Amino acid sequence: MTALTADDIRRVFLDFMAEQGHVIIPRAPLIPRDDPTTLFTGSGMQPLLPYLLGAEHPAGRRLADSQTCLRVQDIDEVGDNRHTTFFEMLGNWSLGDYFKQEQIPQVWTFLTEKVGLDPNRIYVSCFSGDPEHGIPKDEESAGIWARLFTEAGVSADQVEVGTEEHASEVGTGGARIAFYSDKNWWCRGGKASEMPVGEPGGPDTEMFYLFPQVEHDPAYGEHCHQNCDCGRFIELGNSVFMEYRRTEDGFEPLPRRNVDYGGGLARIAAAAIDSPDVFRIGLLHPIIAKLEELSGRSYDDETRAMRVIADHLRGATFLAVDGVQPGNKGQAYVMRRLIRRAVRFAFDLGLQENFFPEIIPTIAQIYAAHYPEVGEHAEFVQRVLAKEEQSFRRTLRKGLKQLREYRESGVTGHELFVLYDTYGFPVELSAEEALAQGIAVSDDWRAEFDGEMAAQRARSQQSTTLHV
């Protein structure tokens, strides 16, 4: 079968889910509506939190969507073959309806029959249990996987690996299904021990795709395994069996057992074309190709810079579509940081003049077919982003020159504040830039910078008071 594109995969997923009785719901904006605990929608489940906790969803108990997400925690990892801050998560939910027996075969059918992935290259992990809190090992999921692999003629051996450290000692252990501890507990924030009281979570089962063309990199541990970070295995998604809620001293069952499937569209699309590099898929490669055309440089030579620019400008585009404008606080500041970081990387590609008007239409065109709001707001997005590009470009050169002057002395939060205040360099960008140039950065730069900011705020309040 011809490999499906990311657009095909999104459509095939939603059609398949509709056939299975799911109502297809629209994406929620990147800015959560009623959740002050987090700046951005960072997973498919986040907008559905009240329903996972027990409220009735007006569209019923089987839902599916493709949710745009932004996770800036991963910003430093953008540049490798698979991390992006902006991504689309394919999701389907059972709110107290079907459970493991129906959901695992469903995701298997999607990956192997609908997308056409090779079952021999799919590996999975399951939860090894939490005896302290009475949560059992997930033998049920492992049993379902074992049956599906066996039916497909793939060996279905199982191995208990527990922690990632141990997994790096034993590798996959020759097995298809590995039991991990913390890695297979899913909640927002990631760790069961750090869940706030009331937060829902549960064991999950995760699906990975093996790219045998990628050599294991021993810098990531002795042996490669499902959760190894070397890029040989890529996680395609997870099915969370969300059936617990955190209490003061442990967990209690939620009123009903839910399933929360999340699949990374870009990663599934990369697997479909057998590319360990997600930036080769149809949602990203046209942006890279445009950058090659504009800069006259090649992706092979400028891989990291082009990946960062493509990723950050997609995120900034969707933030503008969802009503955010660059600024100095909260979501607006993150948007500014994404845009200015993209401009900084572009500068090194030789793109020293404004180039957003050339590239934003490419991004808008990619997404407008599925997300009509992107097409509708394309001109507005273009204006917002271009204005920010212009204003940063005015000071970029001078700021970089100023930074070089700190080569001997190194920088503390004070110098980073000057760069922020005078040249508009987001502080994280300056710290990153200084390190890249081999300029020493004080250990406490963040606290020092925050201190300077607080002092400036106090000064400006004082002057306001004096003048009224």
Ligand code: GLY
């Ligand atoms: N399915 C939960 C998540 O990965 O976001």
